[in-house]
Amino acid sequence: MPEKYAVMGNPISHSLSPLIHQLFAKQTGLTLTYEKIQIDLPRFEQQVSEFFTQGGKGLNITLPCKQQAFTISQKRTSRCLEASAANTLWMQEGYLYADNTDGIGLLRDLNRHVNIRDKKILLLGAGGAARGILGPLLAAYPAQLTIANRTLKKAQILQQDFPKTNYCTFDDLKHKQYDIIINATSASLDGKNLELPEQLMSTQPFCYDLAYKKNQPTAFVAWAKRYDCRAIDGLGMLIEQAAEAFFIWHGIMPNTAAIVESL
Numbered sequence: 250m251p252e253k254y255a256v257m258g259n260p261i262s263h264s265l266s267p268l269i270h271q272l273f274a275k276q277t278g279l280t281l282t283y284e285k286i287q288i289d290l291p292r293f294e295q296q297v298s299e300f301f302t303q304g305g306k307g308l309n310i311t312l313p314c315k316q317q318a319f320t321i322s323q324k325r326t327s328r329c330l331e332a333s334a335a336n337t338l339w340m341q342e343g344y345l346y347a348d349n350t351d352g353i354g355l356l357r358d359l360n361r362h363v364n365i366r367d368k369k370i371l372l373l374g375a376g377g378a379a380r381g382i383l384g385p386l387l388a389a390y391p392a393q394l395t396i397a398n399r400t401l402k403k404a405q406i407l408q409q410d411f412p413k414t415n416y417c418t419f420d421d422l423k424h425k426q427y428d429i430i431i432n433a434t435s436a437s438l439d440g441k442n443l444e445l446p447e448q449l450m451s452t453q454p455f456c457y458d459l460a461y462k463k464n465q466p467t468a469f470v471a472w473a474k475r476y477d478c479r480a481i482d483g484l485g486m487l488i489e490q491a492a493e494a495f496f497i498w499h500g501i502m503p504n505t506a507a508i509v510e511s512l
């Protein structure tokens with residue numbers, strides 16, 4: 250019987266995780282099943298428990314339950330604790346273990362395109378996605394990391410948990426310049442543009458969107474390209490975070506460059 254894996258989320262039909270994990274499995278000579286499971290919000294904890302009691306070996310969790318996955322887990326890695334959110338679950342010695350591979354996934358993909366060390370970074374958004382990547386970003390020694398959010402209060406709360414950052418509203422960005430802008434808002438998922446000042450783009454920062462859209466640029470990538478900026482969507486991060494989860498479950502690190510190329 251092949252080992253059973255899955256990704257849970259809501260919505261989930263668009264997820265590329267089954268394809269990515271099957272490509273990894275093929276590449277590394279493993280046989281496994283990897284399905285998509287639609288989360289029924291009030292039953293999330295029960296769905297996770299049923300998956301493992303029915304022999305499931307590993308689960309990826311995506312929006313909107315990464316924080317809940319963290320809450321229901323019993324053992325957490327340090328990067329999972331730092332993010333207060335989990336995207337990778339597995340059972341070990343009778344405990345539900347949780348990790349968060351989003352931050353390392355982002356870093357690995359960013360490193361393909363740009364050097365973060367000593368750069369001025371602007372992080373847009375202060376929700377779960379932003380929280381999940383702040384620790385690994387700070388560990389890469391940027392010169393400065395600013396969190397800008399539509400709702401100032403949420404940026405302030407996040408800043409308190411990561412004191413090496415500073416925070417502001419989108420309006421405050423009018424006369425600021427950055428080397429790298431990372432979009433961690435959920436606006437791209439809804440196809441919405443952010444209300445950012447044009448001046449921000451005058452020095453043509455490198456732009457990265459955590460979101461990814463099949464066969465078309467995200468709203469943020471399209472917007473950045475209008476200002477002749479280099480702009481990349483989150484497909485590479487998706488593949489890298491999946492590779493790290495694959496490594497946790499199987500002890501083998503797949504060759505991600507080949508998969509990025511093929512997708």
Ligand code: ATR
Pocket residue numbers: 312373374375376377378379398399400403433434435436441442443444
């Ligand atoms: P996620 O887990 O994807 O981060 P979240 O925790 O709901 O989801 O956070 C969504 C983030 O996207 C927030 O920072 C939100 O800004 P607010 O705190 O002001 O709500 C941001 N966001 C979503 N849609 C946005 C939009 N149209 N313009 C600006 N920010 C937006």
